[in-house]
Amino acid sequence: MMSASGKLASLRLPPLPTVGELIKLYNLRAEKQLSQNFLLDLRLTDKIVRQAGSLRDAHVCEVGPGPGGLTRSILNAGAADLLVVEKDTRFIPGLKLLSEAAPGRLRIVHGDILTYRMDRGFPANILKPWEEDPPNLHIIGNLPFSISTPLIIKWLENIANRTGPFVYGRTRLTLTFQKEVAERLTASTGSKQRSRLSIMAQYLCTVHKRFIIPGRAFVPKPEVDVGVVHFTPLVQPQIQQPFKLVEKVVRNIFQFRRKYCHKGIEKLFPEECRLELTQEMMQKADVDPTLRPTELTIPQIRALVDAYAHLCSREPGLLNFEFREELRLKHLARNSNAPVDTPTSTPSSPLQPC
Numbered sequence: 362m363m364s365a366s367g368k369l370a371s372l373r374l375p376p377l378p379t380v381g382e383l384i385k386l387y388n389l390r391a392e393k394q395l396s397q398n399f400l401l402d403l404r405l406t407d408k409i410v411r412q413a414g415s416l417r418d419a420h421v422c423e424v425g426p427g428p429g430g431l432t433r434s435i436l437n438a439g440a441a442d443l444l445v446v447e448k449d450t451r452f453i454p455g456l457k458l459l460s461e462a463a464p465g466r467l468r469i470v471h472g473d474i475l476t477y478r479m480d481r482g483f484p485a486n487i488l489k490p491w492e493e494d495p496p497n498l499h500i501i502g503n504l505p506f507s508i509s510t511p512l513i514i515k516w517l518e519n520i521a522n523r524t525g526p527f528v529y530g531r532t533r534l535t536l537t538f539q540k541e542v543a544e545r546l547t548a549s550t551g552s553k554q555r556s557r558l559s560i561m562a563q564y565l566c567t568v569h570k571r572f573i574i575p576g577r578a579f580v581p582k583p584e585v586d587v588g589v590v591h592f593t594p595l596v597q598p599q600i601q602q603p604f605k606l607v608e609k610v611v612r613n614i615f616q617f618r619r620k621y622c623h624k625g626i627e628k629l630f631p632e633e634c635r636l637e638l639t640q641e642m643m644q645k646a647d648v649d650p651t652l653r654p655t656e657l658t659i660p661q662i663r664a665l666v667d668a669y670a671h672l673c674s675r676e677p678g679l680l681n682f683e684f685r686e687e688l689r690l691k692h693l694a695r696n697s698n699a700p701v702d703t704p705t706s707t708p709s710s711p712l713q714p715c
Contacts, residue, residue, distance in 0.1 A: 398579040406434040413535040424502030479526040489530035496530040521604035531594040543588025555655035564599040623650035628684035
């Protein structure tokens, strides 16, 4: 019977052209407008893959494989089923070469990860109930900078709703970000990097910054270093409210990050009842209004979100109020010299008098 080490060795790829040779062979260049940066050092791609944990016999989705450096490391780590989603057609021939070298283990999807239905990408038998251990499914990617933030926000919403790649359970993610974004994702209470992204990630996941890759390791060299971040969804989110409601409160709080937190909270409410409802929300949450946004703990954010949800249940249509829309309408009114009614909600759910 083959030993575990022997089995893993048998899964290793046969000799292939190096990633650098493939880039020359197919005349590949990183496209600046797509914020592409190639990682050619297989020691570094192996190190990224190790942060995901054991991939032996695992199902993996790799985001934006490009010339396939990280892809090789995932296959060499023993993944039984690797699905790669690549938008750029130039990389497909090189990925097909890898697929031929790993028969039955590498599937290639030519598509956009922002719209790809990952909930259909893997067999149903890998599903694990949310309350149990994570499924043997991993998402790994050296993300283009241009999509990294919108993509993680999309996946955080998927985690909250248990949709997309999280229909299979608490799927883990190992992803690269600009160093600054990696620091925001993992920032602790009181740190200068604490941000909206910190709260949105940490109320839903355990988030760890694993290591920093210097920019010089990439081709072409980006102007910033890169951080590798690992996410494991929590069994119970730290805030038990709909994602959109949490996002709205957190976004408003952090829009004035250098001011007291009540300044941002005020903008959740229409002008005619702004001070009254802000005071009520702060008192109900029992949060000091003179704390800065970066000083708020997740339990304090939870209390504020719960207080806002209570006000929304009492005042139909309040959830639909947007301060920036109010400003836009006032600006139009000033420029047209004509009175403009400032709606505070959608017509179907009118805001009741405060």
